[in-house]
Amino acid sequence: MITGTSQADAAILVIASAQGEFEAGISKDGQTREHALLAFTLGVKQMVVCCNKMDEKSVNYSQSRYEEIMKEVSAYLKKVGYNVEKVRFVPISGWQGDNMIEKSDNMPWYKGPTLLEALDMLEPPVRPSDKPLRLPLQDVYKIGGIGTVPVGRVETGVMKPGDVVTFSPANVTTEVKSIEMHHEQLAEATPGDNVGFNVKNVSVKDIRRGNVCGNSKNDPPKEAADFTAQVIILNHPGQIGNGYAPVLDCHTCHIACKFAEIESKIDRRSGKELEKNPKSIKSGDAALVRMVPQKPMCVEVFNDYAPLGRFAVRDMRQTVAVGIIKAVTKKEGGAGKVTKAATKASKK
Missing domain, CATH: 3.40.50.300 (P-loop containing nucleotide triphosphate hydrolases)
Structure with missing residues (x-):
């Protein structure tokens, strides 16, 4: 859902x-x-x-x-x-x-x-194809005779065969060999397309669901060290304070994140600050919270890449809160794994 x-x-x-x-x-x-x-x-x-x-x-x-x-x-x-x-x-x-x-x-x-x-009668949405590529992985398959095939929906940007792409937070860079949608080869994948694409020299163990694929030369995705989000608490039985660490569902990833610091309680309609550094927040409250992922995770600011900047907070088998991301502190990843195919393609 x-x-x-x-x-x-x-x-x-x-x-x-x-x-x-x-x-x-x-x-x-x-x-x-x-x-x-x-x-x-x-x-x-x-x-x-x-x-x-x-x-x-x-x-x-x-x-x-x-x-x-x-x-x-x-x-x-x-x-x-x-x-x-x-x-x-x-x-x-x-x-x-x-x-x-x-x-x-x-x-x-x-x-x-x-x-x-x-x-x-619904209005077709404007597809953000002019933005840098963001494609969260839903699955990664190993297909006999072809190799590793990640699958997911292009959220922003365009992907073409021959592109050199980086998977974050796995920090793997490689070349896109081919792209398919509904068993047909594509010359390019644009926002809204659910595609499978074949990547060179990458094993199924290297990348996984929740990783985000982007173009290595155009604002590639990076792991988030922490991020600040506007969170609305929907239904939580008690008080939520600093240190609370529920699971976040953001695009296709499902990772625990710690409420490191509740910075302020805000009005959920206007966004105006009501109270600075509250001790706790409860159902019905909206707050600005600095959050720290407990495992490597790739997220973006909602205004830059909306589909990667909104999330649901799950705990006790229900949605306890929802939120949108206002700012992200990104980790500068080292060189990571760069495949031979990527190095070769970069020289073209």
Whole structure:
């Protein structure tokens, strides 16, 4: 859910309209609330809300139930930060197919688009292909007769065969031999493309999920020594103080990070400082926190590389906080491993 949301251009928020089910989802610890807040904080600005199960006995395609849900969800989405005027609501039945692809005869009172039409109305995002390359690895495969094939989505920049790339924090530099998407060779991979690419002289043991690939000559990614983030605490049962070390999910990596110093408590809407160096923070609070990864990790400032600058904090099997990165102190890695292929390609 989190990796998917952090890569998404738009989200469909599915709501169970049945009596009791909607109420559970929108309650304080409900999934509807958590998913909507996660989507917004992880940068998903476009949303379609599906009021599902309209065919259920307790709902029976009721217009008043749909309007009640729409009113309550709109109020919550507005509180989270969404522009509610741009969020489309569609009453559907996934089971019966009402308003999914074709207009439903069971809800003549609904004059809006079907789910498919609502998706077609979403605005295609501007792809940041002019920025330096950033490609977080989702997996690394060893394919017989080909070799090592890392897989992931290009978040920013462009990658072409022949490029010399660096994987961080592994600190491995090599040449891209070829790029494939859906079993077809690509002359270049651009933002949004989920690709597999073959690299020379690199073993599967050298690189892993969570590493970030970038161009070795154009602002290559580097390991973070520490970073400062704006963190919103969603649901944590106690007080959080300096030294707290939960797991962070940022792009494709899943690594413990220590809250080294809670620098200030801030207003979550305006960002204004409310209290300097608070002893602790709790659910509902927003704060600026200096964080130290407990293992090598590569992150970026949200304003420079958004997909690598937002994260979710997981603890006790739930999302306890979300955040965006404001500043990063990068480690100057040594030479690291530079393959023969990279050295040769650099001389071309």
